[in-house]
Amino acid sequence: MNTSSRKVVSVGLLGCGTVGASFFRLMEESRAQILETTGAELSITKVAVKDKNKQRSVYIPPELICDDPMDVVGDDSIDIVVECIGGINPALELISASLEGKKSVVTANKELLARHWNQLHDKAAANKVQLFCEAAVGGAIPVVRALEVSLAGEKIRRVTGILNGTTNYILTKMSEESLAYEDALREAQDLGFAEADPTADVGGHDAASKLAILASTAFHSEVKADDVFCEGIEKVTAADMDFAKRSGYSIKLLAVAETLGPNDSDDLPTAAAGQKIAVRVYPAMVSLTHPLASVRLSFNACFLEGAASGELMLYGRGAGGLPTASAILGDVMTAVSCASPAISSALLKRAEIYPVGKLENKYYISLYVSDQSGVLAEVAEVFAKNKVSIRSMEQIGMFDEARLVFITHLANEDNMQRTLSELGSLTCVEKVGSFLRVYGDE
Amino acid sequence: MNTSSRKVVSVGLLGCGTVGASFFRLMEESRAQILETTGAELSITKVAVKDKNKQRSVYIPPELICDDPMDVVGDDSIDIVVECIGGINPALELISASLEGKKSVVTANKELLARHWNQLHDKAAANKVQLFCEAAVGGAIPVVRALEVSLAGEKIRRVTGILNGTTNYILTKMSEESLAYEDALREAQDLGFAEADPTADVGGHDAASKLAILASTAFHSEVKADDVFCEGIEKVTAADMDFAKRSGYSIKLLAVAETLGPNDSDDLPTAAAGQKIAVRVYPAMVSLTHPLASVRLSFNACFLEGAASGELMLYGRGAGGLPTASAILGDVMTAVSCASPAISSALLKRAEIYPVGKLENKYYISLYVSDQSGVLAEVAEVFAKNKVSIRSMEQIGMFDEARLVFITHLANEDNMQRTLSELGSLTCVEKVGSFLRVYGDE
Numbered sequence: 082m083n084t085s086s087r088k089v090v091s092v093g094l095l096g097c098g099t100v101g102a103s104f105f106r107l108m109e110e111s112r113a114q115i116l117e118t119t120g121a122e123l124s125i126t127k128v129a130v131k132d133k134n135k136q137r138s139v140y141i142p143p144e145l146i147c148d149d150p151m152d153v154v155g156d157d158s159i160d161i162v163v164e165c166i167g168g169i170n171p172a173l174e175l176i177s178a179s180l181e182g183k184k185s186v187v188t189a190n191k192e193l194l195a196r197h198w199n200q201l202h203d204k205a206a207a208n209k210v211q212l213f214c215e216a217a218v219g220g221a222i223p224v225v226r227a228l229e230v231s232l233a234g235e236k237i238r239r240v241t242g243i244l245n246g247t248t249n250y251i252l253t254k255m256s257e258e259s260l261a262y263e264d265a266l267r268e269a270q271d272l273g274f275a276e277a278d279p280t281a282d283v284g285g286h287d288a289a290s291k292l293a294i295l296a297s298t299a300f301h302s303e304v305k306a307d308d309v310f311c312e313g314i315e316k317v318t319a320a321d322m323d324f325a326k327r328s329g330y331s332i333k334l335l336a337v338a339e340t341l342g343p344n345d346s347d348d349l350p351t352a353a354a355g356q357k358i359a360v361r362v363y364p365a366m367v368s369l370t371h372p373l374a375s376v377r378l379s380f381n382a383c384f385l386e387g388a389a390s391g392e393l394m395l396y397g398r399g400a401g402g403l404p405t406a407s408a409i410l411g412d413v414m415t416a417v418s419c420a421s422p423a424i425s426s427a428l429l430k431r432a433e434i435y436p437v438g439k440l441e442n443k444y445y446i447s448l449y450v451s452d453q454s455g456v457l458a459e460v461a462e463v464f465a466k467n468k469v470s471i472r473s474m475e476q477i478g479m480f481d482e483a484r485l486v487f488i489t490h491l492a493n494e495d496n497m498q499r500t501l502s503e504l505g506s507l508t509c510v511e512k513v514g515s516f517l518r519v520y521g522d523e
Numbered sequence: 524m525n526t527s528s529r530k531v532v533s534v535g536l537l538g539c540g541t542v543g544a545s546f547f548r549l550m551e552e553s554r555a556q557i558l559e560t561t562g563a564e565l566s567i568t569k570v571a572v573k574d575k576n577k578q579r580s581v582y583i584p585p586e587l588i589c590d591d592p593m594d595v596v597g598d599d600s601i602d603i604v605v606e607c608i609g610g611i612n613p614a615l616e617l618i619s620a621s622l623e624g625k626k627s628v629v630t631a632n633k634e635l636l637a638r639h640w641n642q643l644h645d646k647a648a649a650n651k652v653q654l655f656c657e658a659a660v661g662g663a664i665p666v667v668r669a670l671e672v673s674l675a676g677e678k679i680r681r682v683t684g685i686l687n688g689t690t691n692y693i694l695t696k697m698s699e700e701s702l703a704y705e706d707a708l709r710e711a712q713d714l715g716f717a718e719a720d721p722t723a724d725v726g727g728h729d730a731a732s733k734l735a736i737l738a739s740t741a742f743h744s745e746v747k748a749d750d751v752f753c754e755g756i757e758k759v760t761a762a763d764m765d766f767a768k769r770s771g772y773s774i775k776l777l778a779v780a781e782t783l784g785p786n787d788s789d790d791l792p793t794a795a796a797g798q799k800i801a802v803r804v805y806p807a808m809v810s811l812t813h814p815l816a817s818v819r820l821s822f823n824a825c826f827l828e829g830a831a832s833g834e835l836m837l838y839g840r841g842a843g844g845l846p847t848a849s850a851i852l853g854d855v856m857t858a859v860s861c862a863s864p865a866i867s868s869a870l871l872k873r874a875e876i877y878p879v880g881k882l883e884n885k886y887y888i889s890l891y892v893s894d895q896s897g898v899l900a901e902v903a904e905v906f907a908k909n910k911v912s913i914r915s916m917e918q919i920g921m922f923d924e925a926r927l928v929f930i931t932h933l934a935n936e937d938n939m940q941r942t943l944s945e946l947g948s949l950t951c952v953e954k955v956g957s958f959l960r961v962y963g964d965e
Contacts, residue, residue: 107831111676117743118675215673221832223665223673230672231657231665233560233860234553234852301559372838375817389549389849390663393839396814397832407831410676418675419861 088121090417092161093153093184094128095175100189100216101128101165102139103402104409111410121417129153154178161416163409164188173197180204180212187412189216189405195290195306198297199429211419213412218291219244219381220404222397223411228298228385236388237299239339241520244291246379246399247275247282248314248334252364253377255322256331262317274379284313285362288336295383296338296360302432304338310361310437317364320477321447321515324486330366331374335520337361341435357435364517366445371521438495443472443522445488447514448504452483456509460485463507467500468492488519530563532859534603535595535626536570537617542631542658543570543607544581545844546851553852563859571595596620603858605851606630615639622646622654629854631658631847637732637748640739641871653861655854660733661686661823662846664839665853670740670827678830679741681781683962686733688821688841689717689724690756690776694806695819697764698773704759716821726755727804730778737825738780738802744874746780752803752879759806762919763889763957766928772808773816777962779803783877799877806959808887813963880937885914885964887930889956890946894925898951902927905949909942910934930961 129150162179205212254265269275289309296304367374376382381399469492571592604621647654696707711717731751738746809816818824823841840846911934
C-alpha cells in the first residue's frame with residue numbers, strides 16, 4: 082500500500098443512539114480493514130447528539146461531540162454524513178442541507194425515504210453526491226444494493242418480504258408456544274423487541290415504509306408509504322394459528338409489491354408505459370413449502386421474483402444496532418470507493434398504484450355460526466353469488482362454539498370483501514372472524 | 524434524459540453457448556431499462572464463436588459473428604468483454620489480453636478465477652479496469668457483490684454454502700423419493716441437470732472452485748481451488764438418508780470456509796496476522812433447524828456469519844442460462860456506471876490454509892458389525908482411546924445386517940480419522956460404512 086496515495090475521508094455522525102453508537106464502535110474497530118479494502122483512511126470527526134452529557138455505551142472523545150447538528154452539516158471538512166436520528170423532522174432538513182453542501186449521505190431512515198424518495202435523490206443527483214440507504218431495510222441484509230446493482234438489469238416482477246422483526250417474533254411465539262396475541266406482544270415488549278406503543282410495528286406501518294423503499298428500487302418508480310394498503314396482525318387469533326399448523330401453513334406478516342400491466346399481462350418491461358404497481362402489507366397464511374414460511378423469530382427475509390434471475394431470497398437479522406451499523410459501514414465504504422452512483426435513481430417517475438380491490442388472492446375465512454342445518458347452504462350461496470369459489474370447508478367445534486373455516490380458490494378482492502360484508506349480515510352468522518390471504522401454495 | 528449526454532458502450536461477447544446466448548437475448552431485451560438506469564446505450568458489437576454456422580437458440584446478426592476471439596479482444600472500439608467460454612485455456616489468455624487492452628471484463632468462469640484470482644485481479648488493477656465475476660458463483664444470487672460491497676466493512680467469520688445444484692438435486696431426490704444414489708444421478712442426467720461425466724459435480728470440485736472465490740472475497744486473502752479439502756456425495760447411501768430423516772437432519776453437500784486464528788481465537792480481524800482459513804467441501808448431516816436444510820432441488824444458498832451483521836442467507840437458482848445471464852448483465856451495468864472498482868481486491872495476500880485435520884466437528888458414523896455380544900464395548904473403546912466422545916448410538920437391523928450408527932460430540936478430525944482406521948481393523952467390524960460431518964445442531 083502506497084501511503085502517499087491514501088485518501089483521508091471525514092465522516093460526520095448525526096445521532097448517537099443504539100445504531101449511531103454501534104456504528105461509531107464498528108468504524109473504530111474496522112479502520113485497518115477499511116484502509117486495506119478502500120485505500121482510504123476513514124475517521125469520524127464530529128458527532129452531533131441531543132444531550133452532550135448523556136452516558137453512552139461507547140466512549141466518544143469529548144472534542145468530537147457537539148449538540149447542534151448544523152455544526153456537522155455545515156462543516157466543510159466533512160465528506161460524508163451518516164444520519165442516525167430517524168423520523169421526518171429535522172432529518173429531512175439535515176439531509177437536504179448535507180446534500181446541498183456536496184456531502185454524500187448514508188441513512189437508515191425508512192420513514193423519511195418512504196415519504197421523500199425523489200426529493201432527496203434529486204437533490205443528491207443535482208449536487209453530484211450520493212445517497213445510500215441499505216440500512217433502512219432489513220438490517221444487514223444486502224437487499225437494497227442487490228436490487229440497485231446486481232439485479233440492475235433484471236425485470237423484477239414481485240418482491241415479497243417479512244420486513245418487521247417484532248411482528249415475526251410475536252407470530253412465531255403464537256405459533257410455537259401457542260401464546261395468545263396479547264401475551265406474545267407482552268413478551269416481546271419485556272424483551273425490548275417491541276415498543277411500549279407497538280402500533281408502528283403491529284399495525285404494519287414499519288413494514289409499509291420498508292416496502293415502499295424496496296418497490297421504488299425494484300421497479301424504478303417512486304412508491305410512497307401512503308400508497309401501501311396496510312393491515313396489521315392485531316386480529317390474528319390462536320384459533321387461526323391452530324388451523325394454520327394443522328393445514329400446512331405458517332402465518333406471517335407479508336409485505337408484497339408487484340408489477341401489473343393494464344391487462345395484468347406478466348411480461349411488461351419494468352417501468353413500462355401502463356405498468357402499475359400493487360403494494361400491500363397484511364398477515365397471510367403462507368404455505369410451509371414456501372421458503373418464507375420458515376423465517377422465524379425476529380429474522381427478516383425478502384423473496385424476489387425476476388424474469389431472468391428466477392426466485393431469490395435474502396435472509397438475516399432485520400434490525401438491531403450492530404447489523405444496522407454493518408449496513409451503514411458498507412454504504413460509507415461504497416461512497417468512498419465509487420466515484421459515481423452505481424445506478425442513477427434520481428429520475429424515478431411516480432408509480433401508478435394498482436388498486437388492491439382488483440387483485441386476486443386465495444383467502445382464509447373463519448365464520449362463527451349457529452350450529453343448525455341449512456347454515457352451510459345459506460353461506461355457500463353468498464360466496465357463489467359473489468363469484469368466490471370455495472376450495473375447502475371445515476367445521477370446527479359444535480353448538481355455541483361452531484365455526485366454519487373456508488379456503489377459497491383465487492378470487493377478486495372486491496368480490497371477497499362484498500362476500501364478507503354480506504356474510505356478516507346473515508342471521509345464521511354470529512360473527513365474521515379472521516380473514517387472511519393465502520400465499521405460496523399454487 | 525438528455526440525449527446528448529448519452530454514453531455509448533460496446534460489449535464484446537466471447538462464446539455463445541447456453542449462457543452466452545441467454546446473455547445476448549437478455550441484453551437485447553433490456554436496452555430501454557439499461558438506458559434508463561445507467562444513462563448509457565449498451566450494445567453487443569461482436570460475438571466470437573467456435574463454429575459460425577452452428578444453429579443457435581437466439582438470432583445473432585451475421586455481421587456481429589466472428590470465429591477468432593482475438594478479433595473481439597483486439598478490437599479497440601470494444602469497452603467491455605464478457606467471457607462465456609469457460610475452462611482455463613484459452614480463457615486465461617483472452618481475459619489477460621482484454622485487461623491489458625484496457626477493457627473491463629465480466630466472467631462466469633469459476634475454474635479460472637479459483638486458480639488465477641490474483642494474477643487476473645492484479646492485471647485489472649494495473650490497467651485501471653475492472654474484473655467482475657458475480658455469475659461465477661450461484662447464478663443470479665448476488666453473493667459476490669454482497670461480500671465485496673454491502674459487507675465490505677464486515678468481519679465475515681464463516682461462509683457455508685450449498686453451491687452445486689446437481690448434487691443438491693440428487694440428494695433431494697434421494698431424501699424425498701427414497702431413490703438410490705445411482706437412480707437419482709441417472710434422473711438428473713436424463714433431465715440435463717448432470718453431465719454424462721458427473722465427476723466435477725458429484726465429486727465436489729465445482730463447489731470447491733466456487734468456495735475458493737467466496738473465501739477470497741470474504742476474507743480478503745487468495746484461496747485457490749486446490750486448497751479446498753474435497754469429498755463428494757458418491758458414498759451417501761439410502762440408509763444414511765433414512766437415518767437423517769428419522770433423526771432431524773437433511774444431508775447436503777456443504778462448502779464451508781472459515782477464519783481461525785493461531786489459537787482458534789474467534790475475534791481476530793479478517794486478514795489479520797496469523798489468521799488462517801479452513802476450506803472444505805463434503806456431504807454433511809444438516810440439522811433441520813438450520814436454514815440451509817430446507818434448500819431443495821437445484822437451488823443454491825449461501826449462509827454468511829459476520830461479526831456485526833450476524834447471520835445472513837442468500838438463496839436462489841444456482842445455475843442455468845438466464846439466471847447466470849442476469850448476473851452478468853448486473854456486472855456489465857456496474858462496469859458502465861461505476862468509474863472505479865467499488866473495492867480494490869487487487870492486493871490479496873495468499874491465504875494461509877488451516878489444516879483440516881486440526882478442525883473439530885461432530886460426526887455421523889455407520890459401522891457394519893457382526894451381531895454378537897461385546898461388539899459395542901470393543902468399538903466404544905476405540906472411540907475412547909482416540910478421545911472421540913459418543914453422543915448417541917443406535918443399532919439398526921440384526922444378525923448379518925446389523926449396523927451401529929453413532930453421532931459423536933465435537934471431536935478433532937485427525938482423532939476421528941484415526942478412530943475410523945482402527946475401527947476398520949477390528950475383527951468384529953465387517954465394514955466401516957458412511958462417515959459424515961454433522962452441522963447446525965449446536
